[in-house]
Amino acid sequence: xxxSQLRKQESRHRILxxxxxxxxxxxxxxxxxxxxxADAGLTHGGFYAHFANKSELYQHAxxxxxxxxxxxxxxxxxxxxxxxVALLVREYLHQNNLHGDCKCPLAxxxxxxxxxxxxxxxxxxxxxxxxxxxxxxxxxxxxxIGMDIVLATTAMMIxxxxxxxxxxxxxxxxxxxxxxxxxxxxxxxxELKVDTAG
Numbered sequence: 001x002x003x004s005q006l007r008k009q010e011s012r013h014r015i016l017x018x019x020x021x022x023x024x025x026x027x028x029x030x031x032x033x034x035x036x037x038a039d040a041g042l043t044h045g046g047f048y049a050h051f052a053n054k055s056e057l058y059q060h061a062x063x064x065x066x067x068x069x070x071x072x073x074x075x076x077x078x079x080x081x082x083x084x085v086a087l088l089v090r091e092y093l094h095q096n097n098l099h100g101d102c103k104c105p106l107a108x109x110x111x112x113x114x115x116x117x118x119x120x121x122x123x124x125x126x127x128x129x130x131x132x133x134x135x136x137x138x139x140x141x142x143x144x145i146g147m148d149i150v151l152a153t154t155a156m157m158i159x160x161x162x163x164x165x166x167x168x169x170x171x172x173x174x175x176x177x178x179x180x181x182x183x184x185x186x187x188x189x190x191e192l193k194v195d196t197a198g
Contacts, residue, residue, distance in 0.1 A: 012050050014040040016064035019057050021101055024065075024108035028058055028116060058116065059123040062105045066127045069103040072134060081141040086185050088135070092157050093181040098165055098173055106131065107161040128154070139188050153187045156180055 018039035022031045033054055037044050051057045066072050071092055075084040092104065102108035106128055113124045136150045160180030164173040 016061050020061040020065040027112045059120050062123050065105040081138040085138050089184045093177045106158045153184045
């Protein structure tokens with residue numbers, strides 16, 4: 001790869017990392033392109049070599065964060081499907097994600113994305129579908145659970161983390177994560193027999 005192309009890729013990575021960190025901390029409306037570029041250690045003029053506008057940057061920042069979060073990674077060859085699913089849930093709902101940078105855009109940007117352009121919401125939706133597809137792929141290897149259980153579990157994981165990060169009570173936040181971890185693993189580890197009567 002030519003040096004100029006490599007530098008451009010490195011610059012793009014820095015811009016996306018800075019953008020996601022700032023968007024997740026302050027929200028879309030409170031972040032400027034100048035601020036993103038300064039955080040990335042680059043000049044404002046370099047922005048348009050990578051993105052047309054801030055909305056496009058936001059879309060790509062969501063995808064970038066998901067791809068680099070560790071959540072959307074393929075299963076390591078050293079783990080079987082069941083162990084990988086349990087590890088994924090536990091790592092996602094870990095106390096380390098309560099403070100500082102939240103690696104998952106599904107949790108950190110959920111309320112911010114609601115008021116964004118359709119293209120941004122589409123990117124968020126595709127990322128959510130990707131997480132569900134990943135979980136379904138590995139749970140179906142050992143269980144007959146349906147997509148309804150997968151959807152409920154991912155919603156609990158994302159929502160649990162988002163709420164826990166918003167709480168100012170550390171013990172409550174940690175207890176919430178623990179409860180969500182336990183219930184999510186239980187849901188995914190076995191097919192539940194649900195009594196729908198009443």
